[in-house]
Amino acid sequence: MSFTLFIIQTLNGLQLGVLLFLMAAGLTLVFGIMNFVNLAHGSMYMMGAFFAASLYNVTGSFLLAAVLLVPAMLTLGLAVNWIALRKLYPRDHLDQVLATFGLILFFNELARMIWGPSPYYMEVPEFLIGAVNLFGVRYPAYRLVIIASGLLVALGCYVLIHRTRIGMLIRAGASNRAMVDVLGVNITLLNAMLFALGAVLAGFAGLLAGPIMSVQAGMGEPILILTMVVIVIGGIGSIRGAFYASLIVGVVDTLGRTLLPNLLRTVLERSAADIAGPALASMMIYLLMAAILAVKPEGLFPVHKH
């Protein structure tokens, strides 16, 4: 593989990475701080994509759709939390898994009822159509925007978590929930806000993914699985861990998919390599996760619990 192609593939990996980070940030906070397993996070991503697609198709403006998406996802997040989840926080993980799995089914069916069973139409905004010539290979302009906006959100999260009072409470909650509660902080409100924040981030990921992927019922599940891998690798509850793990998973997955089949062809027969290559490439990130957990069982950046 040439050097320029390597650069392009690394960019592709980064782009997948920042999408994963938007998903993982919310999930790791909810999991790490509220000790709540939320399988319905992928549904928030899906609903975000559908909301964004509808808003974009109705208003005709991508930026306006992005702005309107925030209150929509905030409302959805608060509503889901209040209606379905708030009673589940003290319950054990199995109950939470069952309930949020039910929510996945609910949202998939809801999306199908509202938007129909076929994939829904969403296009790249006109001012971002086209490809940029990058080292001789054409690279879609929109994907560069995904990378940039993902990094901006990551920066925003960093400021929120490390430079604000709410961030301090979130970090404190991650370390010792009971103590924060005893100190008179309304932990229920904090939980609801965190959950809604996670929903907004996932919805934002849906907005960014909508123009490049198929917006359809069930689109949240494949990305949810990758996100779970990310938060486990990064250390549950750690935003910093989620950030690095997202980029690692994104790059490893992308390079694995392109390098591994070619690499195998040099050592194996063509037909055998064609069978083993894609299979191994799809296992790469899970092998990576197993290797990391063997060395650091708490993930790369564990949150210290007291």
Add this chain to the structure above:
Amino acid sequence: MTYANPSAGRALLRRSALAAALLCGALGAGLAQAQEPVKIGFIATMSGPGGALGQDQYDAFMLAIEQKGGKLGGVPVEVIREDDQLKPDVGVQAATKLLKSEHVPIITGVTFSNVMMAIHKPITDSQVFLIGSNAGPAPIAGKECSPFFFSTSWDNDMLHEAGGQLASDLGYKNMYVMAANYQAGRDAVSGFKRDYTGKVIDEVYTQVNQPDYSAEIAQLQAASPDAVYVFYPGGMGVNFVKQYRQAGLLGSLPLISVSTIDGSTLPALKSLAVGAITSAPYAPNLDNPQNKQFVEAFVKAYKRQPSMYAAQSYDAANLIDSALAKVKGDVSNKDALRAAFKEADFDSVRGAFKFDSNQFPDAPFYRVDVVEGPDGAELQASTPIKIKTRANFAAQCNMK
């Protein structure tokens, strides 16, 4: 038996005779009313990501029945709809229900090959006719063929043989081939190679339901082929085509696809897919009277263009209509009904239509272009594709 009182005996006799007469009357009435509805089972994938395909099949099937006033072949029919959820086990449950408790003589539909493989044997073994209107896995066209199975679609290999032939006809010397990494994807590539005379410079298999193809698209640009051939059904196709377009390739690097851009995915792609070439058994612009009235009625009823899934299912309904008319609604004589099906005495929306010896259609494939249209884009068939080399499953099917 003796009676102490003869008149009492006579009275009993009279009453018996009356009862017998009434009974006969009832029976006679029953015979006259043989027109009780013929039950037709319909199994397809109606939910999940593949649900749009099954919905198309169902809508077109019901449209045909509605056009004929709730009857097929002059007999009232009752359609019992089952959703297989794209799960073979659920499909088998649905088939069992239709066979054992509904006692249907005919089942139709079936969207995906894995479900077809699971339900083909139980249905045909019970001597119930299965009229497949989409899935056509190779085994049931060949070794495991059954006299009780008829298809109004194609066998899976044929789709890609047509694709390979089209690439050859267009004169592309170097093709880059991509498919999802599962059985149908591997079959697609082998089918394509059977009729493609140029050189396959690389074949790439991606994960099933992979959302992002940016890495593969960068890779294929570096290989600089003459054209690209892909098989990505459903949402995968929407992902791939969108990203291919965004990389600035659609329009500069020809894209030939099969089962990727069709009636079910075009609404999500619209103008993004303009310029792509596909090979398909059907497009709404096919020029025959039957298709003209079908498209008009379908658009009027459902406010969308019919897909090939709809077209094939409409053909299935009309095939059943022709057969039921021939046997005058009597589904008990299986041999007569089978002979009636075999004649394929109906107007197909695909044009010429007759059955091969394996009871799969011998019907044309077309080069179908995605062109600009009223809703952003529409599918337009042009020249029929003459497939040179066929897998010839009919030869492996020894059925009388």
